[in-house]
Amino acid sequence: MTYCVGLLLNEGMVFLSDTRTNAGVDNISTYRKLFVFAEPGEKLVVIQTAGSLSVTQTVIAKLREAIEQEDSNHPDNILAAPTMLGVAEIVGRVLSDVTADISAKVERMSQHATASMIVGGQRKGGAQRLFMLYPEGNFIEATEDTPYMQIGEHKYGKPILDRVVTPETSLEDARKAAILSMDSTLRSNLSVGLPLDLVITRADTCSIIEETRIEANDPTYQAMSEAWSEALRNSFKSIP
């Protein structure tokens, strides 16, 4: 499985993804699930993926191929889309087509291949937007009331987000909330694993202010994870 979370704040956006994939618990690998497509200062699109790796890799490869052809009329070129809504529509259509194609193959073996995605970003002059795409290719958008999207193993890490994240949350606090939300998931579900990929963007600049891979032995992450466990236990003790 997977856990990816994207947060839409007034100050910017935070994207955090794990990297564990598995075909059964005896076949675990590390694959990137966070992808950036950008013309810095002009256009910025971040895509996070969950689900069948054969679906998500093919979708990302097709999107990348369309950009590399440098043909702004190519229907799959997300950097040529005039708005973020247009980007979500392209990714949704490609996801839907690839899913249908692969499903037709795997149905012969009575299997299913589906995937979901988070698509977020901004175009110069437009607003920051954050979408969650269902396997069928349709999507929903984050709003002020629910300023985050999750895909994959979303339940373990939802309570902390529900309690601390609002559009007014600073990027620094949102980064912390995303990491602690991931930490709760890692702690309780083996199918989600380190390293983590983190991207933070600043609003209205169409540029990335942090792009990090957090490794399993990262001392800052470990200290944060331990401090959170300790703080939770102390909070627990403090409740009458």
Place this chain on the structure above:
Amino acid sequence: MTYCVGLLLNEGMVFLSDTRTNAGVDNISTYRKLFVFAEPGEKLVVIQTAGSLSVTQTVIAKLREAIEQEDSNHPDNILAAPTMLGVAEIVGRVLSDVTADISAKVERMSQHATASMIVGGQRKGGAQRLFMLYPEGNFIEATEDTPYMQIGEHKYGKPILDRVVTPETSLEDARKAAILSMDSTLRSNLSVGLPLDLVITRADTCSIIEETRIEANDPTYQAMSEAWSEALRNSFKSIP
């Protein structure tokens, strides 16, 4: 949906269940999902249920009927079972039979009816034991390494249990952990709802020391829920 949790501690056992059932979000009702069968001082069995109400109610009704016949040879009489393993086997068999019976009916409408259960308790002279029964009727047992069982919407409330519950946890702390685990679930998932049913038993007495229904407006619960939200937010702030 549902959230039920059972904890097996050296000092005793804690059982907490919500009461919300729904057939779609527009048809929400309150039903008890925690049932006690006891001969105080001699035998104590607590059953918690999740899943199709038609299955769980029929199982509980059949178990109750068998006890009311006061025939210790009745194969479904859980109070006549010589051990807690025997109790789990009876409940598992009745669950499996009822599920098969109801599934045969609802399959005609392309629907499924399944349920899972937690069965815990003690017989005089025996050990406290806690089982989780799958819809098929087979079961697993709580151990020192994992001294709790959950059914229903278990993911939201798992991080707190993973961090604070061990067999050495006091009944008081276990009560608090169960309620906070439930609170995390209530906060993040509409399909789980108040009131809550709580039962606490003391080891080696085969008797209940607390049996409470916690109503939505219960001031102690509300204070605890608010203190936990506050403590979580403070913990969050304290992380560097």
